[in-house]
Amino acid sequence: MKNTQIQDNMMNFKFIIVGDSGVGKSCMLIRYSKNDFVTDYNATIGVEFQSKIVKINDASVKLQIWDTAGQESFRSIVKSFYKKTVGVLLVYNIANKESFQSIKHWLTEAKENSEESAIFVLVGAQSDREKDRKISREEAEQFQKANQIDLFFEVSSKNNSFIDECFEKTAYAAFMKQVNQQLKKSFQGSSFISNNGNIRSHNQSVPIKEQSRRSSNKSGCC
Structure with missing residues (x-):
């Protein structure tokens, strides 16, 4: 099972x-x-x-x-x-x-x-x-x-x-592109998601594990 x-x-x-x-x-x-x-x-x-x-x-x-x-x-x-x-x-x-x-x-x-x-x-x-x-x-x-x-x-x-x-x-x-796309859907209009799909906060990339965790919590895709 x-x-x-x-x-x-x-x-x-x-x-x-x-x-x-x-x-x-x-x-x-x-x-x-x-x-x-x-x-x-x-x-x-x-x-x-x-x-x-x-x-x-x-x-x-x-x-x-x-x-x-x-x-x-x-x-x-x-x-x-x-x-x-x-x-x-x-x-x-x-x-x-x-x-x-x-x-x-x-x-x-x-x-x-x-x-x-x-x-x-x-x-x-x-x-x-x-x-x-x-x-x-x-x-x-x-x-x-x-x-x-x-x-x-x-x-x-x-x-x-x-x-x-x-x-x-x-x-x-x-995989990361999929995660970013899911995050975009969850945070539409957020200023910290850049045009190329990277996640930014005060000009710093959000750590990969944090990206994955947010995707999991917000979208349930992973």
């Missing part, structure tokens, strides 16, 4: 991973969800799905992660999977210039089709291929800033480098 109640109260976050074919999207998902690395993985046909439960503050959150095909022939199918997405991972290969140039397209498509409150994350995959690097970290950071992308990571599924951080910090950012 207790486990059923926990499942009923669990928050569900939908993530979608997009980018050109062959950049390493599926390998990222397999490494994160199964802690495995596959060298001969076939190209994704349409979309594939994995899930994982994480703890954020005192809340249990189920991440529903959709891995999408990068081929042009599947673009129309992929568009339908942006609905209700709270996290969009825009993936390129650091050793493939064309895959980085395509991110602008993927970002435009994602913004047109995903939720307005979605967190956007720029991900440079295959960071273990440093000798083959075509896109510098500085170039990617400039792109992130210019396009107001929330987060940026360079990851390696092969070395299991920053994979967990990428997904879980995205989940944390989405």
Whole structure:
């Protein structure tokens, strides 16, 4: 009975991973969800799905992660999977210039089709291929800033480098955005909630645990 109640109260976050074919999207998902690395993985046909439960503050959150095909022939199918997405991972290969140039397209498509409150994350995959690097970290950071992308990571599924951080910090950012949205509803018109959703009091951020506690007391969402 207790486990059923926990499942009923669990928050569900939908993530979608997009980018050109062959950049390493599926390998990222397999490494994160199964802690495995596959060298001969076939190209994704349409979309594939994995899930994982994480703890954020005192809340249990189920991440529903959709891995999408990068081929042009599947673009129309992929568009339908942006609905209700709270996290969009825009993936390129650091050793493939064309895959980085395509991110602008993927970002435009994602913004047109995903939720307005979605967190956007720029991900440079295959960071273990440093000798083959075509896109510098500085170039990617400039792109992130210019396009107001929330987060940026360079990851390696092969070395299991920053994979967990990428997904879980995205989940944390989405979680805090949900908390802030609930607080906005509870404190409509309050001067200490800034335009970007951060909670301010005398120019100081309210501690994260305090944010979570207020959300729990006021909205009952967590």
